[in-house]
Amino acid sequence: xxxxxxxxxxxxxxxxxxxxxxxxxxxxxxxxARSLFAQLEDRYPGITxxxxxxxxxxxxxxxxxxxxxxAPQWDLVIQEGDEVAIIPPVSSG
Amino acid sequence: MATTEPVTYTPDxxxxxxxxxxxxxxxxxxxxxxNSISATTFVRSPSAGATVLFIGTxxxxxxxxxxxxxxxxSYTALAIATLYLIAESVLSKHELTKIAxxxxxxxxxxxxxxxxxxxxxxxxxxxxxxxxEALEETKKRAEIWKLERFEGxxxxxxxxxxxxxxxxxxxxxxxxxxxxxxx
Numbered sequence: 015x016x017x018x019x020x021x022x023x024x025x026x027x028x029x030x031x032x033x034x035x036x037x038x039x040x041x042x043x044x045x046x047a048r049s050l051f052a053q054l055e056d057r058y059p060g061i062t063x064x065x066x067x068x069x070x071x072x073x074x075x076x077x078x079x080x081x082x083x084x085a086p087q088w089d090l091v092i093q094e095g096d097e098v099a100i101i102p103p104v105s106s107g
Numbered sequence: 108m109a110t111t112e113p114v115t116y117t118p119d120x121x122x123x124x125x126x127x128x129x130x131x132x133x134x135x136x137x138x139x140x141x142n143s144i145s146a147t148t149f150v151r152s153p154s155a156g157a158t159v160l161f162i163g164t165x166x167x168x169x170x171x172x173x174x175x176x177x178x179x180x181s182y183t184a185l186a187i188a189t190l191y192l193i194a195e196s197v198l199s200k201h202e203l204t205k206i207a208x209x210x211x212x213x214x215x216x217x218x219x220x221x222x223x224x225x226x227x228x229x230x231x232x233x234x235x236x237x238x239x240e241a242l243e244e245t246k247k248r249a250e251i252w253k254l255e256r257f258e259g260x261x262x263x264x265x266x267x268x269x270x271x272x273x274x275x276x277x278x279x280x281x282x283x284x285x286x287x288x289x290x
Contacts, residue, residue: 027182028252028264068266075185099182103266106179106210106251107163107222107242 017043022092025099033065034058047073047090048080050098070101077101120212125183127191131198133207134190136183136251146207146225155204155227159238163222165215169265173258179212179221182250186210193244201237203228208241210251221253 017023021040031037034057045053050071055062071078074097079085092098124137133149147160165177194206204227211221224241228234246267256262 025182027180027250028254032264072182072185075188099185101182101250102252102264103268104246104248104250105253105265105267106181106249107246107253107267 016095020094022094022096022098025097027100028102028105030061030065030069030100030102033061043094043096044091047071047078047092047098048085048088050080050092054100065102066100068103072099072101073097120180121183125187127187131203131205132191132194133205133209134187134194135207135209136181136186136190136212137209138211138213141209141211141220141223143220143223143225146209146223149207150205150225150227152204152227154229155234156229157231157234158225158227159231159234161222161224161238161242162220163242165217165219165221167217169255169257174217174255175258176217176256177215177221178254178256179210179215180252180254181210181212183212186250189249190245193241193248197226197237197241197244201226201228201233201240203233203237206237206241208245210245210249212251 017040020042022043023038024041025038026034026036041053051062051066054066071080073090073092078087078090080087080090120138121136122138124135124139126133126135143160143162147158150158167174190208190210194208197203198206207223207225209223215221222242222245224238224245226234226237226241228237253265254262255265
């Protein structure tokens with residue numbers, strides 16, 4: 015389901031879903047990808063240290079690198095309608 | 108903070124199997140019980156002299172703690188794409204005839220199959236190696252998560268890369284967790 019106008023979808027899996035108490039939600043767009051973790055910390059205090067620090071992030075099914083000043087996607091902007099996901103360490107098998 | 112998974116947690120999962128299939132590759136995520144015969148039937152070929160089948164089943168303990176039940180969840184759209192990339196890469200690298208990777212989602216009773224990997228190749232050595240590599244890559248990369256529920260306790264999201272205790276959300280940072288592979 016596409017997010018509402020002016021919003022993007024964010025999906026939470028495993029420990030991220032546990033911490034936020036939900037599997038997805040919609041947040042206002044556009045927003046700089048590098049400010050995503052700070053925004054999530056505001057909504058869910060403590061999530062950075064306990065969950066996000068070990069997580070990867072995808073946007074529209076591609077991994078993005080927003081960690082650090084020289085990250086390749088430092089200027090990436092999350093746009094309306096995008097699908098972002100928080101990916102904790104995986105455990106299949 | 109009540110952030111530990113309640114016993115009643117039910118993972119989001121697709122109601123029917125999701126798969127991607129070509130003449131030589133089959134990858135699938137399914138809420139149904141796994142069928143190893145269908146995996147080996149898919150990879151069987153007159154040009155292949157060897158078929159290797161790996162069946163992963165769920166254990167009843169983790170570090171000697173009794174596990175009462177398990178459930179798998181996934182980012183299905185991404186996990187299918189990742190499984191396909193793994194299958195394609197292993198197929199080409201080991202010159203396989205065919206490959207199938209199938210993973211269970213949702214509740215998986217102890218002792219039942221959670222993953223099947225079947226590969227076929229003209230000769231046995233490539234099939235053995237390819238089967239192992241496909242499994243290791245899947246465990247490392249596929250966007251699938253295992254929730255282990257311990258007897259009398261809460262659930263813990265495992266992390267393959269930790270190989271130790273996994274992440275119990277709501278508890279302080281794990282100390283001294285070594286980075287090692289859990290195989």
